[in-house]
């Protein structure tokens with residue numbers, strides 16, 4: 001042992017931890033991969049000290065809607081989904097929730113090939129359709145919906161499976177006795193009831209038999225509607241006011257997730273809604289290959305949009321830490337709690353003239369941009385944009401080949 005009290009000490013950052021209400025200058029001490037202490041002026045020694053003066057220290061961010069299980073849709077024979085380690089750590093995200101890419105039939109493969117081997121913590125919603133989004137026709141096929149089996153898997157892997165998901169039930173074909181307007185929604189809720197888990201709904205109100213209001217009425221408190229500001233939803237009424245049934249749904253405990261993606265975030269819905277008090281409960285990227293270079297980009301880009309819309313910084317952090325942690329049954333995450341896993345994000349808040357796109361080819365100008373300086377996953381430095389804590393190269397030890405006897 002090196003005789004130090006801690007392994008790593010982040011000094012003098014502005015620590016924002018919405019779970020505890022902390023927003024002050026403080027140090028964060030880490031030992032054995034866990035948060036050891038959060039307090040001003042920690043005096044004990046650490047094997048490594050990093051000065052983060054002027055930067056913001058938060059719990060590791062949680063992106064509660066993205067797609068990290070390859071590949072959907074398989075039919076197009078191309079990669080649609082992202083690699084969690086490659087795309088998330090550099091934007092400060094230490095936990096992702098895959099939003100139902102994988103159906104109940106392939107869950108073990110997902111677990112073995114992605115969940116168990118990723119550096120990022122990967123949690124999952126399980127798709128009510130057997131083939132999930134990997135085989136999107138499965139999401140249209142009622143015989144592929146199995147609430148009992150989906151719930152059984154959700155219970156058996158209760159630490160990993162955080163919700164039941166339905167998506168892409170487009171109802172392009174005629175309704176029959178089996179293929180009814182609400183078949184996917186009803187099966188999902190049934191699975192959620194059996195598993196004791198919330199449900200997440202991706203929804204298309206394109207037919208009069210499937211109005212948005214009908215979905216909201218069916219949802220239970222704690223269930224989540226994602227893509228809340230997509231163009232297909234009557235977020236605003238004809239007078240530009242947030243639809244009354246949505247405000248009432250919030251009061252009833254229905255949850256709303258941003259789910260940006262390549263097509264689901266419109267400033268024309270989001271900004272007036274925010275100003276009238278209809279804000280997202282959780283900010284999420286819905287990242288897949290089509291959204292990583294588009295308007296979504298990453299979770300920090302979406303948080304930056306909300307800073308420019310007017311959401312306070314602490315709230316953008318709450319909605320990407322403690323809120324998704326509680327929403328999806330992992331209150332031990334999304335907080336800088338002594339004894340908890342040392343997932344920590346260090347951010348820089350830049351002020352300047354910035355622009356942000358939405359999915360409807362519109363722009364928002366604003367003064368704020370959040371950037372990731374450093375990501376710690378389980379106490380280890382997984383991303384370090386400015387090489388913080390490293391010696392200047394002129395002061396660094398000589399390369400190993402100059403040691404006697406090497407050459």
Ligand SMILES: [Zn+2]
Pocket residue numbers: 065066067099259261286
């Ligand atoms: Zn999605």
